[in-house]
Amino acid sequence: EAGVTQSPTHLIKTRGQQATLRCSPISGHTSVYWYQQALGLGLQFLLWYDEGEERNRGNFPPRFSGRQFPNYSSELNVNALELEDSALYLCASSLEVSGADTQYFGPGTRLTVL
Amino acid sequence: GQNIDQPTEMTATEGAIVQINCTYQTSGFNGLFWYQQHAGEAPTFLSYNVLDGLEEKGRFSSFLSRSKGYSYLLLKELQMKDSASYLCAVRDLDTDKLIFGTGTRLQVFP
Numbered sequence: 001e002a003g004v005t006q007s008p009t010h011l012i013k014t015r016g017q018q019a020t021l022r023c024s025p026i027s028g029h030t031s032v033y034w035y036q037q038a039l040g041l042g043l044q045f046l047l048w049y050d051e052g053e054e055r056n057r058g059n060f061p062p063r064f065s066g067r068q069f070p071n072y073s074s075e076l077n078v079n080a081l082e083l084e085d086s087a088l089y090l091c092a093s094s095l096e097v098s099g100a101d102t103q104y105f106g107p108g109t110r111l112t113v114l
Numbered sequence: 115g116q117n118i119d120q121p122t123e124m125t126a127t128e129g130a131i132v133q134i135n136c137t138y139q140t141s142g143f144n145g146l147f148w149y150q151q152h153a154g155e156a157p158t159f160l161s162y163n164v165l166d167g168l169e170e171k172g173r174f175s176s177f178l179s180r181s182k183g184y185s186y187l188l189l190k191e192l193q194m195k196d197s198a199s200y201l202c203a204v205r206d207l208d209t210d211k212l213i214f215g216t217g218t219r220l221q222v223f224p
Contacts, residue, residue, distance in 0.1 A: 056211060
C-alpha cells in the first residue's frame with residue numbers, strides 16, 4: 001500500500017512569491033493535515049481537511065491556505081512568502097476523524113525562501 | 115492553554131535502556147501519540163495511548179498517566195538506528211488538533 005506522497009521534494013522561492021505544495025493521502029484516507037516544521041521547532045499544526053472541507057486551522061496568517069479535492073488529495077498555498085516561511089512542510093492523512101485515528105506522514109516538502 | 119514538554123536531548127549507549135518523558139497540559143485529552151523522526155525524514159508512528167497503563171510493542175513501550183499528565187517512551191536494547199528525534203503529541207479533545215512537543219533528540223553511541 002502506497003504511503004502519503006508529497007510534491008515537490010524541495011522548493012526554492014523568493015520573498016513575496018507564492019508557493020503551492022501538494023499531498024496525496026493514503027488510499028481510503030479522507031482526512032489530510034498540514035504541519036510546518038521550522039528548524040529547531042516542533043511540528044506546528046497548519047490546516048486540517050476532511051471530506052473536502054476545512055475542519056480546523058492553526059495560528060497562521062490567512063496567506064496560508066489550502067484545499068482538498070474530491071479525490072482527497074490536497075494543496076497548501078502560501079502567498080506573499082516571507083523568509084521565516086522557510087521550513088519543512090509535512091502532510092499527514094488519517095482514515096477517519098476520531099480520537100484513535102493515527103496520522104501517517106508524508107516525506108515532506110522543504111521550502112526555502114530567499 | 116496547551117503545553118507539551120520533553121527533554122531536548124538525550125544520549126545512551128548501544129544495548130542500554132532509555133526512557134523519554136513527556137508532560138502535557140491540554141484543555142481536553144483524547145489520546146497521546148509517540149512518533150520517531152530520523153533527520154530529514156517524515157515522522158513515523160510508534161505508539162498510541164488513551165487509557166492509563168503500559169503499551170508494549172517489541173523493544174518499544176509507552177506509558178500513560180492521565181491524572182499526572184505524563185507519558186514516557188521506553189526503548190530497550192538500544193541500536194544505533196534508534197538515533198532519532200522522538201515526538202510526543204497529544205490530541206486535544208475540544209479541537210481534535212494534534213499538539214506536538216518539540217521532540218527529544220536521542221543519540222545512541224557504540
